[in-house]
Amino acid sequence: MQWGPLQSRLVASLAASLFLLALYLLLFSPNVALAAELPLDSYELGDAPHDVGNVRGAASYEPEFDLFDRSIIGRALPGVATLENDKPRALNLQPGTMACYVVEKSAIFGNDGNSTGGAPLRPLDEASKTLHLSATTCLQPYFSGSNDKRSSPPQLILSVSNSTEAGCRKLSKDPKDAGVTLFEEGAAMYSLNATGDIYVGITAPNVSSDFQGVYNFEVAASLTDHFHRYQKRDAAELLWMDSDSTSALLVTRNLTENEADVRRIMDQGPPYELFVSNRDSAATDGLKHSACGLQHTAQITANTLSNSKSNSPARTGMTLKGPGGFPKQQFYFASLNASSSYIGILVKKSKVAAHEKRQVGDFDTGSVVFEATEFQTVSGTNCKVVTDLEFCNEIQYAVPGNDKKFNGTALAKAYDDYAKTMYANFETVMMQIPCDAPRTSLYSLARNCNDCKAAYKKWLCTVSIPRCEDFTSSNRFALTRNAGQAFPNGSQLPDDVRNPLIAMPYSNASRNAFIDSEIQPGPYKELLPCEDICYEVVQSCPAAIGFTCPQPGLISFAYSYGRREENGSTASCNYPGVAQTPMSAARNLVPDSILLSSVSLAAVMMFG
Template sequence: MHLSPLQSRLVASLAASCLLILLYLILFPPSFALAAELNDAFPAVSDDLDFSIDPAVLNNRDPMYEPEFSAFDRSITGRVPEGVTPLTDNEPLPMNIQPGSTQLFVFVLPSGSPGEEDGRRHELRGEHNASREATAGAGATEQAKGTFEDGQGIGKRQAKQTVYISANTCDRPLPVDPSKTTQDAPQLTLFVSTSAENQAPGPLADQGSQDVVVFNEGAVMYSFNTDGEVYLGVYAPNVSDSFSTKPYNVQVVVSTDGYYFSYDDHDDADLIWVDSDSQGALLITHNLTDSTDPKLEAEIMKTQPYVLFAHNKKDRAINGLKYSYCGLYRHAQIAATKDERATPLVRTGMTKRGPGNLPKQQFFFSGLNSSAEYFGILARDGLDDGDHLATRQAAFKRGTRVFKATSFRTKSNHGNCALVIDLSFCDQIAYSVPSNPNFGNSTKLADFYDSYARSAYANFEKSLAQVPCDAPSSQRYSLVRNCTDCAAAYKDWLCSVAIPRCEDFSNTAPYLQPRAVTQPFPNGERLDAETLASMPNTTAFTASRNPRIDEVIKPGPHKELLPCDHLCYKLVQSCPASLEFGCPLPRGIGFAGNYAKHDPSVGLTCNFPGSAHFPSAGERAVLDWGLMILVLVAGSLTV
């Protein structure tokens, strides 16, 4: 049959296509499953469960539940191993841990973290999950048992971030009989790993793939850089039979913003012990600002940024918990907090008394035991810190910070030294003064001393009014001092002399001056003959500094922390010679028994307005206060 030209071309095209298909099948033969290859050894799966659903019920069902985990994407949800607790960014998780066991946690960097978008890509190679630089928090006991291993596999890459781990021990096993053991329950231990090969860090895991940090007084802080999952283990060590079976209770937090719980164990305490009496104590913070801006000062004076815990040193309830906010909150004997633990035994408020006339927060304790030593622990509860985190669901909010403890002690139960504060005229005075329980309360006592000083100052003002204070500079008594300087120097001197600082008679410090030794104590007791024979029979020993104290208060035997000699010199330098002020020299007539020199290397060896009683924590404070308050106390009052 003869084909047309068009048909010839069609046949040629079909033949060429068939040849190409045949060539492809020869070069790339396909694989087919043969029936003989199928394994019929597997039985059919059947059970007795009926999964049929009533169509009516199906049509009335609620919308499907979709779980939401802000810190975890679907790459982690659903594959957390049993016994491992996921942690969410900036959310504390309370947990009980039995002694001898390890509680495991896992933390994944939250999606949308800074820098994640720049690195959101997949790579067909292993990633370094964590930086080899890791830092433990302030004061943490570091036991770097190894470095983080490299994670392997294909994963989502994101920029490294700093992860901050912090935890507080809230409870721990207690001795069954405290009188039979001097030991306290051991500290918890934190194990941290970023290696996929060590997802259960702990005492039995590979030490080369984890870092180890022991809790310090119930707290731990640890930070490092990572771009992957973080695995944590908190290990509770075994305890002996001498302890109760009570578990450890801990709060663990991981944050990408900063430490949720923190503490400060610097050498200098942030709290100053000013003074105490037999039942109370006065403590104060350092300056809360260095600014002299009136608006800023006014705003600060409206706040009370700190809380305070006090605890008798003989009671072991807070041993091992001194840097744990929740531990102190639960176990400290006295708490000055802003919530249900607030107590009438503590009065707190703002004051400018002391160095620089700048804002500070003070705490006045009452109801303490006499002749006892206490811890005073300053803290911030984080409730009013104004931080940028939105999380506010935990009992203890982000921003809690605990400071190093300050030690203080109360005086004996003789009751002849009592704290006075917030005087209206002598507003820089806040310490114990000669007292008598039969005289009245502290308010009446403070008014007696304050009124006495105010009346004496009125006489001085009459003398100062005779000085031409407003005369031209060429006619003034001094080119560098004026009448304002003189009045300030005299007021500070007068208040410290008219209001002596009282110490226990049993205090053996060599710089203290015995007073009123021949008089009875408020309870009627007297010093024994041997003690009296060891002291001179002079007015400096047999009477108080001011006669009116013995006439009205009748405190009995006590010792006085003498005024510093600097104020007398300052008074002479600041006032005109016509007022005839003069000062005795050290080791000269009139110095002993009336003045003392300030020796910061020993502690508080003399008294001046705004001075602090505590030597070690107050050494820095005493030096600062002495430099910032130019008028120091010295001399004796002539009446």
């Protein structure tokens, strides 16, 4: 059978079309064929996210080749997925492969004044707009080598361009020389002025045979700020208040100091998670700036979920206790190892998970990782952290204790009840002061009885509940106490250490007889109260109550009070709210000192 001219041309045209289609598929096949997009919550890591075995298990996955989703059907670039505003995407990458994304011009500028992510955008007539790109590593290949050398895999690589050629090409040279951005501790942030489509490449570098498993990352684009952020501040966001041999207490800075916001913030619940690991652990190496990476690798996690587990070593919650009575989030850790160093990393959790869209009008949706806070436990067992006292509600530190007589709750109550009893004596004295008289008839035009009661309570709680440091503490500001008494386990200090100390009255007993007779902690060191706590009482209370403070330079002052050293690396004296975190970082939590410059102070009242 012979075809006519028209039929011949039709067959030739069809053959040419088939040839061009085959050539197109050959040249433009997806370059991320080993990547499988998975939501982060698809990983079943078990109840112990720090378990290295569980992390290894997560690297074994079933690929779901979801590269061509509905958002890119019909696009001219196969294998290039879209990024929408404030909508993170998660993906697995085998080492040596890459993934490519595009933030389309319509998502940046909007085609009708609204973004695809729900945030209102300005019209299309702008020449450029700032685009914030961020990515974090959630999992990385684990070290399976035989040597004991601490090692972590190379970091992921972020490339950004207004063309696919630059943004989505595989690197052919050292990333440091390729004009791209290396992730740092599992995070990368990049901002640029966009005028059109922006292409984003994430490259998983090749790894040696000592590493096994895949990379998993999360990437997002935002027009307001980086969706994933690592934030380093001059003052620490998380403060280590104190610790003993097995527990530690950490708190955030005040979440507000506006009284009108207090109730709203308390009703919202805890905004942070805290991830803690032993400083010697390599589990979080390479992931310390990544919220999802810490979630999978940290040894201890403190969040609202950990509160519900009966055997959890961590508890967290909102509190108004502490200086100022403002909202802060508190973290308490138990079952820690004695004489150990830990790293705590505070994270503000993202409100939007991968594959979810943010709520309209919600501009603060991403995660924020804050600079790590280091803390240590001690070797001695007779200093115990107390917190959440009912009367002395600003006390949050280690106090002289005795495991043989008191658990943590009972110890806190014993001290609190003692201070409350002593305060009752003060109230009897204050009944003699005409506190209800007209202001012009009061003892002071600047202070009133409420100021006096607050200052006296702070002083009383601080001196009757001394801050305890281990007897072996090297803090030069700490004073030895109760050297002649046996430790709770029955042992005593060696004679060559004990004999010189018991010859000095201030080292042979505690500040208060109640401690030696009722608590019986044995030898310890005390961080003395700051002098301005005493001065505040003198300034705030009527002279008729007879309260005075020791004068600097006298022996009674040296063994009763300490002075602040603002630039010191350790606390030089005790004031409610003083953290073990260096003073420069904790300064915002502590009220300014109120010092007397011209008051003659001669004697010591009550506890000295």
